Amino acid sequence: MAGINKVILVGNLGKDPEVRHLEGGVSVASFTLATNDHYKDKQGNRVERTEWHNITAWRGLAEMAEKYLKKGQQVYIEGKIRTRQYQDKDNQTRYITEIVADEISMLGGRPQGDGPTAQDQVQVQMSAEETPQTFRQEPELNQLPF
Template sequence: MAAGVNKVILVGNLGKDPEVRHLEGGTTVARFTLATNDYYKDKSGNRVERTEWHNIALWRDLAEVAEKYLRKGQQVYIEGRIRTRQYQDKDNQTRYITEIVADELTMLGGRPTTDQSTEPASQTAVPETQTFRQEPELDQLPF
């Protein structure tokens, strides 16, 4: 029996600046929310917008790119896979979170829509559609 397919493609806007952590051993992780919108007509024929929020996780090189260039409101293309993980909250309750672990990131639409006048120019000096890919770790290779 063949393995399943776990692939997600999203285009949306960052709901907040990436939260970046540098873990032991030098590994970097960045997390942020991404809003995607779709539209439909209700029974009265009115156009209704629905926003879906996605939790995004970027690791290693992609996390460093996110730390340097991504800001709230910016439009991005994300390719990755869905992963659900569990953790213990401060009350020792088991919680679950479903997130998209990105393998590819493309910045779309140029500068973020929020006011970035306080950011250094080097923070946003990236070509409008620059694509970054995460190379698989050796233990993720299928052979």
């Protein structure tokens, strides 16, 4: 049986997405997402903890993120957790863990920009017509589970 690598997050964007355009016109967006959790300590005081997640979106999702997502906006993200390594400026090996988004849904009210909300009925063309608050990345053929 194959393993399962699925992450579901609901949180707020820590910054506007940064989008890069690679060779061949491939777009990649990067941004941070804050999720909050709370618990009571031994004294009964409420303690809130914020976890920061690095999010990466590719191709059509990256273009959607660039166009519609803004700092502070609440989003739902489904994706896979990935750890990759790279060499820093001092030639030291570093590791970064990130969530590679497969789906992004905008939650809450209208962002500060002119992005769509759940109430808007505008259609956005991605791989198929979907309401603009939900965007999915189509799997590549080598990612199919069969």
